Amino acid sequence: MNPEELHDIAVKRREQQAQFENRIVVCTGTACHASQSEQIIDRLNTEIKGRGLTKRCAISAGGCRGLCAAGPMVTVEPEHILYQGVKPDDAEPILASLNEAPVERLRCDTDAPFFARQKRVVLEYNGMLDPEEIEDYIAAGGFATFINTLTQMQPSNVIEVVRRSGLGGRGGAGYSTGLKWATVAKAAGQHKFIICNGDEGDPGAFMDRSVMEDYPYRVIEGILIAAYGIGADEGFIYVRAEYPLAVKRLRHALRQAEKYGLLGNDLCGTNFSLKLDVRLGAGAFVCGEETALMASIEGKRGTPRPRPPYPAESGLWGFPTLINNVETFANVVPILREGSEWFASIGTERSKGTKVFALSGQIKHTGLIEVPMGITLREIIFEIGGGIPGGKRFKAVQTGGPSGGCIPEQHLDIPVDYASLAQVGSIMGSGGMIVMDETSCMVDVAKYFMEFCMTESCGKCIPCRVGTAQMYRLLDKITRGEGTLDDLTLLEDLCDMVQHTSLCGLGQAAPNPVKSTLRYFRDEYLAHIVDKTCPAGVCTLHREAVSL
C-alpha cells in the first residue's frame, strides 16, 4: 500500500457513496443491537426494495451515537436527522419522510446539551462509519496519517509529537504516553512487543467496548503509529471475552488491514513490519493490570508480579513491551494528524485532550460521552446527563470503578482532571461514571465494591487476599446492623494496611471506595452502627440488635 493506492480507494468509495441521495445509518453497538437494530436494518432494506429506492438510498450499519438509553438510534444523511427509540415498524414512516418533513415523534434534538456540550476527538466520526468496512474508514481519511508518519517521519519525531501533546494514559493513571514510548524505544533489543489493553474490567465502564466496536480501524492505526515509533514488530490486542462483538469486529478489521497491506511485512515499501493479533481474556478483573495481562497472553494464570522491571524493559516473554489502553491508542491518530499544539490546546494545564466517559446509574441520559478535560462534574451530570430522573436528589457520583471513590455534591464543581479527582479521594480511572441518588446506601455501595475486589483478588499477595475479605466481613456486619464503633476503627486501619502493602493496583486501590464513603458519608456508617437504621432504606438491619 502506498499513498496513491490509499487515495484511490478513498476516492472510489466516496464516489460510490455520492451516488446515493440519502444514507440511513443504524447504530449496531451492543446496546442498540440488544434493542433490535438488526431488525430495523432488515426492514429498511425490505422497504427500500419495495419502494424502488435501492439506487437512491443506502442503508448502513454504524456505531454508537452516545445516547444508549434512547436506542436504537437511526441517522438520516445528508440532513443529520437523528431518530431515537426506533422500532422496526418505523422503517416505513422514516423512508416516506425522505423528501418531506422528518418524523417528529421519533426526532432526537442534536442541539440539546447532551450533544452540544461534548467535544469529540476519539469519537470524532460520531458513529457514522460502518465498523466492518475498511473502505469507509479510508474514505473518511483513515490510514493516511499512518502512511504519512511511516514515510515522512523519523520514529523519534513521532514520540516527540506525542510527548509534546501532553497525552496521558487513558487507562486511568494518566502517565505521559510520550515518556512511556520513549522508554520502550530506548530499551535494548531487536524484538519488541506492543499491547493494546482492551480488558475493560471496571463495572460501569463501556468506553473501550464502544471504541473497539465502532472504530476498530482507528485503534489499529494508532497501534501501527506507536509500533513504528517504538520499533515494535509484534503486538496483541487483549480484549475481555465478555465483549464478543468487539472481538468479532477487531478480528475482521485485522483481516481486512492485512488484505490491504496495512499490516504485515515491509509495509508501504519500508522495512517496518507489524504482526498484530487478538487475545481473549477469560473473566479475570486483575488482568487489566499490565503484568497480569502479559501473564495471561503467555497462557498463564493472570497474576501480577512486582515492578520493576517494568514492561518497558522486560515485558512479554522478557522482551521490551509497550502497553497502552484502547482510548490512548485512539487518540494517537488525531494528534499526529492535527499536531501536538492542537491537542495540547484542549483541556487543562496538566490534563490535555478529552476524556470519554460512560455515564450511567440514576441519570436521565445514560450513554457514552466525550468531554474536554477541565469540564466540571456538575456540567457533565446536570447539563449533558440531564440530571436525576424522578425528582430524586443527587447523592454521589462514582468514578474509577472499584479503584475509585464516591464524590459528593459539595465537590461537583471541581474540574475533571487527573489531579483534581485524586484530591477529592477518587481517580479519573478508565471512564466509568455512575450517578447515585438518595435511594443508594453508601455503606452498601462500599460493600458492593469490596465484594468485587475480594472475589477478583488473584490471591497471590496476602494483604489483598485476606485484607479485602476482612474488610468485606466488617462492611457486611455493619450493613446487617451488627457493627460496632470498634469495627469502624478496624476498618480504617485495614484500609491503610491493604493500600500500602498490596502487590498491585487491585489491592492498593481496593480501599478507595471505603475511604471516600467514610470521608463524605460517615453519618451513614454511624446510622447503621449506632441507630441501627439504613437512611436510604436499602439494608435489612437486624432490629433485635437495638435492644442490646
Added chain:
Amino acid sequence: MQAAMSVVTAPPSEDKRWRIIQTTMRRQGYSPHALIETLHSVQAAFGYLDEASLHYVAQSLHIPLSRVYGVATFYNLFTLKPQGAHSCVVCLGTACYIKGGQQILAALEQATGIHRGETTPDKQVSLVVARCLGTCGLAPAVIFDEEITGQVLPDEAARRVKEWLAYES
C-alpha cells in the same frame, strides 16, 4: 511432516468438534501460550471443560496438567461443570446493581430454586452472574440465552425462566 504428525496427540473421542480445537492449537504451533485460546475453543464446542479435555489439551500443548487445571480454575469464564440447556446471565455491574440487579437475581433464585453459579437438577437452566456486560445504558440487564435484554423487572425475569422450566416438563 511425519515428525510434526508424531507429536500430535489424538483427541479423546471421534467427535468432529475436536477438529475445531485442533485448528486453534495448530494455528499457534501447539505452543504453551495457546492454552487460554484452546480452552475457550473447547468450551465453545462442548459447553464446559471436562477432565478428558484438560488431559488432552495438556498433552497437546506439552504443559503439566496441574497448570492447565490452574488456568481453567483461575478464570471465571471457564467452567468444569456441564451447563444447562438454557442460560440466564444476570449483570451485577455497578449501574445494574444500583438499579435493582440484586432483586432480579433474588427473583430468579426463587423461581429456579438454585443459587447463582448453579444449574437446575433437570439440567434446564444455569444461573450465572456477570461482573459487567458493558451495556450500562440498558441497566438492569439480563442475558437470556445470548439475547441481551435491558430494563428487566424481577417478575418478568422470573416468568421467562419459568417458561423454560415448564416447557421441558
